[in-house]
Amino acid sequence: xxxxxxxxxxxxxxxxxxxxxxxxxxxxxxxxxxxxxxxxxxxxxxxxxxxxxxxxxxxxxxxxxxxxxxxxxxxxxxxxxxxxxxxxxxxxxxxxxxxxxxxxxxxxxxxxxxxxxxxxxxxxxxxxxxxxxxxxxxxxxxxxxxxxxxxxxxxx
Numbered sequence: 001x002x003x004x005x006x007x008x009x010x011x012x013x014x015x016x017x018x019x020x021x022x023x024x025x026x027x028x029x030x031x032x033x034x035x036x037x038x039x040x041x042x043x044x045x046x047x048x049x050x051x052x053x054x055x056x057x058x059x060x061x062x063x064x065x066x067x068x069x070x071x072x073x074x075x076x077x078x079x080x081x082x083x084x085x086x087x088x089x090x091x092x093x094x095x096x097x098x099x100x101x102x103x104x105x106x107x108x109x110x111x112x113x114x115x116x117x118x119x120x121x122x123x124x125x126x127x128x129x130x131x132x133x134x135x136x137x138x139x140x141x142x143x144x145x146x147x148x149x150x151x152x153x154x155x156x
Contacts, residue, residue, distance in 0.1 A: 008030075010029050010057050012024060013064070015045070048153065049064070049074065051102060076111075076138065097122065126138040
């Protein structure tokens with residue numbers, strides 16, 4: 001048991017490469033107990049998780065178990081280079097829903113949005129973005145079962 005909460009990082013299994021080797025994502029977390037953490041930000045590779053989720057991580061394999069949902073959608077946006085202005089506009093719309101931009105790489109942007117904002121409001125923002133930005137795509141990172149990508153997790 002940890003006496004006080006500690007901000008740290010933990011490696012979580014995201015997938016396996018073509019060669020079978022594990023692919024990990026380093027996630028910013030608050031340690032709640034020895035191997036139990038609360039995600040500070042939504043991941044950009046690990047399916048099934050969002051900011052605020054409490055998870056237990058096996059330190060040897062990186063596999064995780066969700067103990068409690070944080071109540072946030074993780075939304076992944078895949079872009080082409082040069083979409084900075086459009087992403088800023090999306091970030092403003094997300095902020096109006098109580099959400100935030102959690103991470104950004106060259107062609108991937110990760111947002112956290114409270115599930116209370118509702119699917120229609122979130123979908124409106126991102127479908128509009130994709131319509132106005134050919135080549136862009138978006139996906140809920142923690143709404144569908146990672147095993148098949150289509151079965152809703154129904155945590156909301």
